[in-house]
Amino acid sequence: MSGLVSPDDAVLAIVGDDAVHRVQGLPGESGPVGLTLALGRLRALGVGALRVALPAPGHPLGLSGPPEFNARALQAEEAVVCHGAALGLVPEVYEAGPEGDVHAEVVWHVLPVREAPPADVPSLGEAERELAEALREATQVLSRLDVAGSGPVAEAAIDAYRARAERGRAQDVLAPGYPPRAARVLEMAQRVGLLVSLAYEGGHGGAVSASEMAARGAALRPVERTARRAQVAAYNSVVEEREKGVR
Structure with missing residues (x-):
């Protein structure tokens, strides 16, 4: 546009x-x-x-x-x-x-639609700081729930993510005009999203009962929310910078 x-x-x-x-x-x-x-x-x-x-x-x-x-x-x-x-x-x-x-x-x-600020969208700087903490939390949750212990399954998923990330860089996952920080934030958000998916789907670890599955969801929902907020911040960063008069 x-x-x-x-x-x-x-x-x-x-x-x-x-x-x-x-x-x-x-x-x-x-x-x-x-x-x-x-x-x-x-x-x-x-x-x-x-x-x-x-x-x-x-x-x-x-x-x-x-x-x-x-x-x-x-x-x-x-x-x-x-x-x-x-x-x-x-x-x-x-x-x-x-x-x-x-x-x-x-x-x-x-x-x-109503012309008003969109709900709960952070700045790129805020998103990047939140993601760094979310990545640590997601890794800790994976380890605590023994999902990372699923071995080849987790490793294959991470390898697939890395391959997709490399293809994305070659094809410019963001359109021209985005600040470099947006691509960095988007990549990190996608990585956090992958780890959350692994934790939800991993069935070879210790979380097998209904109560343990509920605990898994409670631990991961804030991390998943942070990743989605960061994705939206990255995709919308061109508009936000234009509104601030940067562009």
Whole structure:
């Protein structure tokens, strides 16, 4: 939206492996439109950037209301909020195609949003400090729950993460215009998220009873929240710096 990449490149990055993305409810359009047209129309409406929201039950991360938009975003566990126009987009993902050739299609529903600061989004500096502590906590929880002791399973997951991280660097996981610190914060947040996933999924350690599983969840939820907050801070850092007059 800021003009640093072409619309076609932006669409390719958004679509990824999905087959089709359409936008429903765009002002001035009577029906769904393609993503390229939608991005151009949003820019014409004054949208200069898009903020990411990653809400979860009890944590409306990145949202600003109203309740109708927040409810849809919480159900999807993700949303995009426009900077420069009081609009937000919530994705609806569904499968299409015949058996054996099923693919994902996405409809982005455009809804009005409240023009207010997004909920619970830290600065990059705050996110980086919080992540350093969260990484220590996640490692301690893994060790205490004996999840790290699952050996090859944990090692394979960490190796896969490292491979994805290397591929991400080669392909520029963040679009042009982001501060270098944002990429560092995003990478660390993804690493913390991986460790949390290992702790939730590891079934070869000592946490096997219902009470132990509950204790695992209680210990990891704050760490997982910190990682999500940091991801949102990284993705939205261009907008935040622009608002502060840095760019």
